[in-house]
Amino acid sequence: MDDRQRYDRATAALEPPFAIVDLAAMRANAADLVRRAAGKPIRVASKSIRSRALLEHILAMDGFRGVMAYTLPEALWLAAGGITDILVAYPTADRQALAALAADARAAAQITVTVDSAAHLDYLEAAVAPVHPRAELRLCLDLDAAYVAFGRRVGALRSPVREPHEAADLAADIAKRPGFRLVGLLAYEAQIAGVGDAPPSNAARARLIRLMQALSARELVLRRGRVVNAVRQFADLEFVNGGGTGSVELTTREKAITELAAGSGFFHPRLFDFYRRFTGRPAALFALPVVRRPAPDTVTVLGGGYLASGPVGPARAPQPYLPAGLRYAPEEGAGEVQTPLLGQAAGDLRLGDRVWFRHAKAGELCEHFDALHLVDGDTVVEPVPTYRGEGRTFL
Structure with missing residues (x-):
């Protein structure tokens, strides 16, 4: 029986439109992510799953630890439901959610908020100032992982923090502010993890992508290591997160990295068909x-x-x-x-x-x-x- 027949038979009682997840395919994809991670834990990116039940299912598998959330209200909701170790990987400007986090010691112990500037710190301080008593907020520093060469930039426009001295300055600023503790560092190399190196019917573009990714990986392994060493002078980091579905087996080789991130790899959507290093199953x-x-x-x-x-x-x-x-x-x-x-x-x-x-x-x-x-x-x-x-x- 081919997949189409199998899916038609399984869902015969349902009226479309509807969505499915093929559990065997998802589990095979998860096992391959763990293999590629080579012993380092994988934090599950919730934006790629968006189902609490499936997040819990994945976290129960060996090799996965913690959630990478995309908003603070989401993280608060997940924590209230019993999910622990949640990193909000994108800065928040939600004053109500920040006040709720500062007022809930249990949630504050499980949720880490991302920052990348002194302006973020000022904003957080103002948002939680009315809360008394308030819990200590756990912070993660977001590092720019883009590749820059010959005046050109390749990668996501994320953090303004790029060099070791910039990261150290922000870490020192955090250390001086009561009620905040720097516990993690995040650097997402979108130009490697999120760009397939085998685009269809375009051999020249494929060669350029592979060259860019090789040069970027070489540059980042040195810079990320130096940043981690600089930040550790001011903070006892609990985790250094990097990578994504498309770069797990590369990022895990870096000594500075303590955990990986992945989300798309569980479902293996269409955009992830164009990688040489791994092959997933549509789930x-x-x-x-x-x-x-x-x-x-x-x-x-x-x-x-x-x-x-x-x-x-x-x-x-x-x-x-x-x-x-x-x-x-x-x-x-x-x-x-x-x-x-x-x-x-x-x-x-x-x-x-x-x-x-x-x-x-x-x-x-x-x-x-x-x-x-x-x-x-x-x-x-x-x-x-x-x-x-x-x-x-x-x-």
Whole structure:
């Protein structure tokens, strides 16, 4: 039985649109992440999962420890539900959430907030000033991990802190401020972890990406090590976090790194098909029903415009996955309420049949569905709520 038949059989009682997670595929992807991490723990990036039940499922597996959250309200909610060791990997300007954190000693002991400037520290101090008594806030320093050469920058625009002396100055500032404690350092090399080195049908671009990534990795291993040494003069760091799904096996080699981060690798969305170093199994999919047949080689499915964040372009559209051989109508693409699909495979589809899609990115799929139906073999074992299914929208 092929995957399409298996998914159709497992979900026969469900009416599309709906989303599934193939548990066997997700577990295989998780095991491969652990293998690539070579003994260092992996912090699970919640933005790529967005289901509390699945986060708990993953954290129960060997090799995973802690959560990398994307907002402070999310972290407070996860901590209230019993999840521990939560790093909010993006700075927050939510005054109410900061006050709530400072007023809750239990949550403050489990949540670490990211900063990258003295302005952040001033903002945090002002936000928690009215709270009496208040808990000590755990802080993580975010380091710019982009590659800069010949006046050009490659990588995410994140922290302004780049050099060891800049990190040391901020660490010293934190040490002087009562009620704050620097416990971690974060440096995400997006240009390696988030950029596939095997783009399809473009050998020249692939060579350039691989050269850039090799040079970037060489530069970062030295600079990140120097930053960690500089910061340790002012703080007893509990963790140094780096990497992502696309760079786990590279980042784990650095002595300065104590833990990795990964999230997309569990679901293996479309954008992660283009890496040489690893091969995952698509684990998260969504099904849309055929509702029209405008022509013999064309069907129209309900909805489908679940575009991924990032630079606008065809790579951010979902992939018509099963049956194979379907493509978008170039003048319409993935639509808000309907999506035409072309190709020979359309000739065999009838009204009510399912077309299975893969999202371009992990996690964002969950913003369109209130549940993920967990498939084991050819059976749905249970539905689990997404964040939205629990009435939570953090962004």
